Amino acid sequence: MSKVIYRRRKSVRPAPHPEEPTYGPLTSQELQLAARNHSMPLEVLREDVTPPGLHYVLTHFDIPHVDTAAWHVRIGGAVERAMELGLAALKRDPAISVPVTLECAGNGRSLLRPRPLSQPWTLEGVGTAVWTGVPLAYLLGQAGIDPEATEVVFTGLDEGIQGGVRHHYARSLPIAEALRADVVLAYKMNGADLPPQHGYPLRLVVPGWYGMASVKWLQSIQVVASPFQGFQQSVAYRYQHTAEDAGTPVTRIRVRSLMVPPGIPDFFTRRRHLPRGPVLLRGRAWSGEGPVTGVEVGIDGHWAPAQLDKPAGPFAWRGWSLPWVADPGDHELVCRARDATGAIQPLEQHWNYQGMGNNVAQCVRVTVE
Amino acid sequence: MSKVIYRRRKSVRPAPHPEEPTYGPLTSQELQLAARNHSMPLEVLREDVTPPGLHYVLTHFDIPHVDTAAWHVRIGGAVERAMELGLAALKRDPAISVPVTLECAGNGRSLLRPRPLSQPWTLEGVGTAVWTGVPLAYLLGQAGIDPEATEVVFTGLDEGIQGGVRHHYARSLPIAEALRADVVLAYKMNGADLPPQHGYPLRLVVPGWYGMASVKWLQSIQVVASPFQGFQQSVAYRYQHTAEDAGTPVTRIRVRSLMVPPGIPDFFTRRRHLPRGPVLLRGRAWSGEGPVTGVEVGIDGHWAPAQLDKPAGPFAWRGWSLPWVADPGDHELVCRARDATGAIQPLEQHWNYQGMGNNVAQCVRVTVE
Numbered sequence: 224m225s226k227v228i229y230r231r232r233k234s235v236r237p238a239p240h241p242e243e244p245t246y247g248p249l250t251s252q253e254l255q256l257a258a259r260n261h262s263m264p265l266e267v268l269r270e271d272v273t274p275p276g277l278h279y280v281l282t283h284f285d286i287p288h289v290d291t292a293a294w295h296v297r298i299g300g301a302v303e304r305a306m307e308l309g310l311a312a313l314k315r316d317p318a319i320s321v322p323v324t325l326e327c328a329g330n331g332r333s334l335l336r337p338r339p340l341s342q343p344w345t346l347e348g349v350g351t352a353v354w355t356g357v358p359l360a361y362l363l364g365q366a367g368i369d370p371e372a373t374e375v376v377f378t379g380l381d382e383g384i385q386g387g388v389r390h391h392y393a394r395s396l397p398i399a400e401a402l403r404a405d406v407v408l409a410y411k412m413n414g415a416d417l418p419p420q421h422g423y424p425l426r427l428v429v430p431g432w433y434g435m436a437s438v439k440w441l442q443s444i445q446v447v448a449s450p451f452q453g454f455q456q457s458v459a460y461r462y463q464h465t466a467e468d469a470g471t472p473v474t475r476i477r478v479r480s481l482m483v484p485p486g487i488p489d490f491f492t493r494r495r496h497l498p499r500g501p502v503l504l505r506g507r508a509w510s511g512e513g514p515v516t517g518v519e520v521g522i523d524g525h526w527a528p529a530q531l532d533k534p535a536g537p538f539a540w541r542g543w544s545l546p547w548v549a550d551p552g553d554h555e556l557v558c559r560a561r562d563a564t565g566a567i568q569p570l571e572q573h574w575n576y577q578g579m580g581n582n583v584a585q586c587v588r589v590t591v592e
Numbered sequence: 593m594s595k596v597i598y599r600r601r602k603s604v605r606p607a608p609h610p611e612e613p614t615y616g617p618l619t620s621q622e623l624q625l626a627a628r629n630h631s632m633p634l635e636v637l638r639e640d641v642t643p644p645g646l647h648y649v650l651t652h653f654d655i656p657h658v659d660t661a662a663w664h665v666r667i668g669g670a671v672e673r674a675m676e677l678g679l680a681a682l683k684r685d686p687a688i689s690v691p692v693t694l695e696c697a698g699n700g701r702s703l704l705r706p707r708p709l710s711q712p713w714t715l716e717g718v719g720t721a722v723w724t725g726v727p728l729a730y731l732l733g734q735a736g737i738d739p740e741a742t743e744v745v746f747t748g749l750d751e752g753i754q755g756g757v758r759h760h761y762a763r764s765l766p767i768a769e770a771l772r773a774d775v776v777l778a779y780k781m782n783g784a785d786l787p788p789q790h791g792y793p794l795r796l797v798v799p800g801w802y803g804m805a806s807v808k809w810l811q812s813i814q815v816v817a818s819p820f821q822g823f824q825q826s827v828a829y830r831y832q833h834t835a836e837d838a839g840t841p842v843t844r845i846r847v848r849s850l851m852v853p854p855g856i857p858d859f860f861t862r863r864r865h866l867p868r869g870p871v872l873l874r875g876r877a878w879s880g881e882g883p884v885t886g887v888e889v890g891i892d893g894h895w896a897p898a899q900l901d902k903p904a905g906p907f908a909w910r911g912w913s914l915p916w917v918a919d920p921g922d923h924e925l926v927c928r929a930r931d932a933t934g935a936i937q938p939l940e941q942h943w944n945y946q947g948m949g950n951n952v953a954q955c956v957r958v959t960v961e
Binding site for chain 1: 621633710
């Protein structure tokens with residue numbers, strides 16, 4: 224047994240306070256988060272359904288280990304009949320399968336100036352899966368909701384500290400959202416058991432809402448009669464102008480489109496290179512606020528409407544394409560979508576303090592040889 | 593069709609040249625790579641086999657799309673019988689299953705000072721899987737190797753530009769390594785078809801070597817009689833002191849251990865918090881150069897030997913554990929492994945120009961309450 228003094232590596236720069244916007248360089252804390260939390264490589268946009276292991280993942284704390292035999296979810300609070308259900312019981316209930324595009328509310332954060340200090344997503348914090356499980360409304364029906372109930376609170380097994388507050392990850396939904404026919408307590412993702420990082424054995428999936436609503440590793444579902452004040456509801460996930468501003472809650476996914484980067488990449492810069500001639504520009508577009516009604520592609524500032532594929536479901540992304548004849552030189556390709564509410568992606572950032580909902584149009588730079 | 597000029601976002605800092613070490617802040621190019629390439633969250637070290645989607649992934653270019661019906665691998669060069677084999681034919685050949693820990697040669701790069709500019713791994717560029725497929729030696733036996741042959745060159749379908757050179761990803765192995773009984777042309781990972789990011793439909797797996805040797809998306813296997821000079825062999829993946837130094841090739845995995853971070857994390861800093869009292873420190877250790885023979889855990893500079901689990905295979909990681917009674921305050925936990933060659937993890941960095949093989953001991957900082 225030797226005794227060695229481990230010399231602490233000197234930090235190159237002081238650690239800034241989390242959730243404080245900065246013009247400074249990316250911090251080691253942000254790099255740790257970028258390494259832990261997976262995004263979907265943009266070329267995978269070519270797939271209708273994101274293959275296993277390529278859907279985005281954002282885990283606030285650690286991925287919990289769950290003993291399936293001992294696990295159950297508790298349904299209680301302002302209900303007539305509190306229940307505890309294990310996985311086998313849940314699988315005997317009626318099941319639905321819903322194709323859903325989920326996106327992290329912080330997607331695009333690292334592009335904001337100044338940059339809010341949190342998970343530094345570029346643009347790939349997204350994915351589409353078919354989620355199978357019990358309709359939440361069915362289980363709430365079994366439990367019977369008391370008339371004074373206003374929200375349903377979902378609590379995960381994942382525990383940690385954020386903003387100085389120790390808590391299990393928890394979020395609430397208004398009763399009306401919780402009773403939507405497509406809100407599912409999912410135990411399968413694309414036909415297989417949930418992988419650990421997607422909430423095994425049971426997660427909520429709220430189609431149309433940013434991912435923070437779809438609580439993973441569920442341990443409890445509580446019906447309540449007053450607004451939930453948990454950290455992830457009342458402090459995190461809000462559109463704020465400043466730290467002092469109470470802000471407004473982040474809810475539905477803002478309209479966005481992304482493009483499969485054409486051609487081949489440079490390893491380090493990811494700049495795209497392609498031969499001259501015809502190329503089909505393709506991508507996906509989605510919105511949680513209404514159906515996507517159009518995608519425009521800007522090529523060096525000249526905009527043209529893309530052709531839209533049939534939607535795969537009300538809350539799954541929609542394919543789009545536009546033929547282009549690439550002529551030699553450097554080009555900027557931009558795509559932006561609009562939805563049935565009239566919302567359209569901005570060409571300049573919509574800055575906010577937490578870096579939420581940055582649906583700025585994607586720009587892909589290409590060199591045609 | 594509207595016409596809008598898309599204003600280019602101003603870059604906060606100039607892009608440095610790739611593969612040039614820097615003391616500077618993390619660049620946007622490195623962040624893009626960190627977002628694309630997935631690492632294994634450290635809590636997943638608790639699993640013998642890394643669950644789907646959590647094994648590390650490093651893709652130099654794009655993940656290719658493969659049409660299985662049209663795909664085949666060509667075996668040729670200095671052989672008696674050139675062959676083309678599709679997936680169905682490969683599945684009729686004898687199969688082996690091998691548990692293997694794969695690690696990226698650049699794992700630990702972002703901790704180096706100065707920092708080589710490439711994929712900025714922290715410490716989690718690792719994973720363990722059971723790979724099933726045809727022994728490479730069997731297929732080489734079918735083809736018949738010419739007596740003058742010295743190497744086997746493996747070429748993937750993934751194409752791009754690196755260091756100014758356009759190429760398909762390709763690497764070679766010396767004949768003696770290629771004929772090892774445990775080198776496998778894998779079409780299954782943990783019993784399922786390879787996912788796209790792990791080389792579907794066929795990849796090489798070279799147990800004991802850093803991941804760059806295990807070429808994905810194989811399109812060709814060529815036996816050659818002179819040293820392969822491809823970019824990924826003669827320029828990338830070398831231990832160099834300077835840019836001018838030809839260096840020595842990166843081959844086998846250097847001994848390393850990692851710890852499951854105990855307790856619960858702070859979201860942003862990932863600092864660990866745990867209650868006072870007994871806790872079992874656990875982790876994994878591996879080496880491509882020989883069996884792991886010991887792991888020591890340093891607690892605030894006092895070292896104690898961990899207990900080793902039985903190895904799961906010659907090139908799969910080995911579990912270790914050490915009971916600790918945590919007393920209130922801040923502590924530094926360090927683990928380091930040694931292998932049968934006498935190699936031991938360093939406590940200070942072994943710097944090299946490309947940032948390869950940095951097996952410096954991990955340090956986990958904890959606060960006991």
